[in-house]
Structures are given as structure tokens and as C-alpha cells.
Amino acid sequence: RPGVASALAGSGSRTALSLFSLPDRVALVTGGNRGIGLEMALALAEAGAIVYCLDLPTAPDEEWLKVKAFVDELPAIEHQKKKAKFEYISGDVTDQKAMWGIVEKIVEKEGRIDVCMANAGILHGAECLEYDGADFRNVLDVNVSGVLFTAQAAGRQMERLGIQGSIILTASMSGTIVNPGQHWIAYNTSKSAVVQMARSLACELAPKGIRVNSISPGYIFTNMTRSFLDTQPGLEEKLSAQNPMGRFGRPDELRGVTLWLASDASTFCTGADIKVDGGQCAW
């Protein structure tokens, strides 16, 4: 039975902290122009990765440009041959062939792809008995098909190159629980599909050394949350009171779990759904 000494031998001279670093690793983050995706992308870059942020607009937002300027000034981390880099790509996750092509191009340029954060998602609310078919299909197209196409695009290249990569899908606590009063039939359905998609991908890709996990955030302050908080005065307080920690989360509170799942700190973790929700699903 391996003891501490053999564990040390197994991880070479690496300290626990160094397991979280991503020198020369290449990452893709969809929905990386803002919100949760931008924070995830920044975390990966701070750990040394070359990060490609993909989003719908043809040009990134002002905030993204500020983060890029910050990353460009970061000093190289230990054992890093190529400095961390922050790039923007315009793309639509619902276009399967385009997504495959985009990741092929990243690999042509950087030589590899190690981390894929399939994070882009949309929220649309309407009462379940009235939910419009086109709106329903649109939510499932972005939140489910788009997540699969992103994971496929990266997974195909990881397999081809024999890279022991990490694919991380952004699900939601809405994949596990339903908050009464919210008309999120499509969103809730899509997010529970993402949790199960991560498990399915994890089982198929484990023999190839590719790990797949999902992250399920609770309410996090972003444009998405603002879009429904603005519809009802006092809603933030009401929803905060339903959370054991009594508050919403901040996007930067997802940076730790991102690094853990993306890096060698989690090499035996696959098919897991990690909840980052202030205990809301445990309530």
C-alpha cells in the first residue's frame, strides 16, 4: 500500500501548490468575454496558461481588454517556457463544425489543447405551460448542444495528440434544485443535462486519459443574474435568504475550483459535479 514516501516519489519533486500551476498549457473558455467565463479565464492565465476566450461578439468588451492588459504584464511563472497569453475569438458554440475548426486552429498555432471550459450559456424564463418552442430549443441548443460541441472540439484534439486533458462543463445548481416562483423550465432542464453529459463524457473518455467534470454554481453576480434581479425589487434579498450563507457568490469565487479541476491537482477526479453554491443544494 503506497505511503507518503511513495506518493512523493510518484509526484516527483512537485509540491502540492505547484500542482495547481499550468505552465505552457493551452486553454479554451467559451463565454469568456465576461462574467464567470472571464474570471475562469483569468484564473487559468494567472496559473501560466495560454488562454483563448471565445464569445459571440465580434470584438471583446472593455472589461475583457483590461484583463488582457493585466495578463500581458504578468511575469512568467516557474518552469514556464511560453508566457501566459490572453486571446479573443469570436464564435458561436451552437455551430458544431465551426467549433471543431476553431479548436483545430488553436492547436495549429499553439501545438496543443489541455483545458476546455465549456461555459457559455443563456437564461430565458417563461411559464412552463406557455413556453415557446423556439425559445425552448434555443436554450437547449446553447446550453446543451453548444456544451457538447465545445467538449467534442477539444476532446478530439486531445485524443489525437494523446494529451491527458481536462474538460470542464459549467452546469448550475438549477440542474439539481428548482426554486419555486422561477419559470426556468428550459434552463433547469438544460443544466441537469449538462451534469449527466459530464458523467457520460467522463466514462467514455477516461480510458483515453481525458477527464471531464462539471461545476454547478449557485447564484453568482453577473449580467445573467442582473437580468432577472432587475425584474423584481427585493428579489436579491429574498433569494439570499434562501441560501445557507445568506448571500450570492462572486465570479472570482469560482477561480479555485477552476484551477483545481483544470490542473494536475485533480488527476483522479472525473465525472464529478462540484457545487459552488454557498450550500444552497444542501439546504
Ligand code: NDP
Ligand atoms: P453571462 O451572461 O454574463 O455570460 C455568458 C456568456 O456566454 C456571454 O458572454 C454570452 O455572450 C456567451 N454566449 C451566449 N451564447 C453563446 C453562444 N451561442 N456562443 C458563444 N458564446 C455565447 O452569464 P454568466 O457568466 O453568469 O454565465 C456563465 C455560465 O455560468 C452559464 O453557462 C450560466 O448558465 C452558468 N451559471 C451562471 C450562474 C449565475 O448565477 N450567474 C449560476 C449557475 C450557472 P453574449 O452576452 O454576447 O450573448
